[in-house]
Amino acid sequence: MQKRNAIIIINPTAGKGNFRDILPLLEEKMNAAGWRYEIAIPQNRDETRQAAKSSFEKGFDTIVAAGGDGTVHDIVKGINLEKQSLGIIPLGSGNDIFRMLKIKIDPVAAIDNLINGDDWKIDVGIINGKRFLNTAGIGIDSETLIVRRETKGFVKRNYVLLFLKTLSRLKPVHIRITADGTVIDDEFMWVIACNNNYIGGGMLIAPNAIHDDGLLDLILIRKMSKFKMVYCIPSIFKGSFVNMREVTEIRASEITFETDTPCEMGVDGDLPVKTPATISILPRALSLIKS
Numbered sequence: 349m350q351k352r353n354a355i356i357i358i359n360p361t362a363g364k365g366n367f368r369d370i371l372p373l374l375e376e377k378m379n380a381a382g383w384r385y386e387i388a389i390p391q392n393r394d395e396t397r398q399a400a401k402s403s404f405e406k407g408f409d410t411i412v413a414a415g416g417d418g419t420v421h422d423i424v425k426g427i428n429l430e431k432q433s434l435g436i437i438p439l440g441s442g443n444d445i446f447r448m449l450k451i452k453i454d455p456v457a458a459i460d461n462l463i464n465g466d467d468w469k470i471d472v473g474i475i476n477g478k479r480f481l482n483t484a485g486i487g488i489d490s491e492t493l494i495v496r497r498e499t500k501g502f503v504k505r506n507y508v509l510l511f512l513k514t515l516s517r518l519k520p521v522h523i524r525i526t527a528d529g530t531v532i533d534d535e536f537m538w539v540i541a542c543n544n545n546y547i548g549g550g551m552l553i554a555p556n557a558i559h560d561d562g563l564l565d566l567i568l569i570r571k572m573s574k575f576k577m578v579y580c581i582p583s584i585f586k587g588s589f590v591n592m593r594e595v596t597e598i599r600a601s602e603i604t605f606e607t608d609t610p611c612e613m614g615v616d617g618d619l620p621v622k623t624p625a626t627i628s629i630l631p632r633a634l635s636l637i638k639s
């Protein structure tokens with residue numbers, strides 16, 4: 349347990365605004381533990397990034413992200429990796445980054461973890477100069493995000509309908525991949541470089557990924573029929589799909605993706621880069637609070 353000087357950055361829209369339910373308990377525990385803290389409630393993603401970026405100069409040694417993966421991702425972009433620690437209270441719908449901690453996904457358990465935890469060093473991915481914690485891919489992840497951006501109304505908020513619409517559009521992409529010097533040139537349904545094991549709210553996309561080994565787990569799903577792809581979706585949730593003959597798992601620290609035309613990539617639930625993309629890793633660069 350450490351006494352910390354923390355900024356608590358809350359996403360007021362995450363989890364239908366339920367941060368108000370946990371705030372009294374969080375403050376009670378932080379006071380009891382002798383923490384100094386300030387609460388910030390940014391109104392948009394730019395303000396979130398800015399609050400994280402300016403927090404080190406203001407003297408905070410810890411940033412607590414109270415929100416979903418989007419909030420964590422925005423904070424990671426602004427955190428001082430050498431000098432600050434990151435705590436997470438999962439209030440979102442996916443919470444895949446919090447899943448790294450192997451703790452029950454529950455705000456009360458997360459508060460206990462925060463107060464009692466110490467710094468656990470984990471790797472940070474870099475894609476075209478931008479930080480990521482979870483995954484960077486082309487396929488179901490990027491296509492779901494593109495479909496969500498293009499969709500309006502009820503379907504946009506319904507993950508099952510979005511997912512079905514994504515599957516209906518999914519087609520193989522010709523990608524030239526270089527992984528630590530090895531070149532793989534083929535057509536793929538999904539290629540994804542993983543720092544974490546999970547994506548999409550608990551899909552076990554990289555069952556063997558280790559968070560602090562200085563390597564990314566590259567999951568390559570080769571061209572297959574759409575019918576077979578849909579059929580294997582349940583096994584992606586369980587992680588058993590990696591045994592299929594169309595799937596290759598590689599560990600590498602330097603990866604490039606090149607496509608025939610620029611292709612948007614899904615990175616931690618966002619679409620911030622297009623191919624060609626260069627991915628590397630900063631070993632054990634982030635201090636995540638874990639008890």
Ligand SMILES: [Mg+2]
Pocket residue numbers: 471542543557558559560561562563564565
């Ligand atoms: Mg790893």
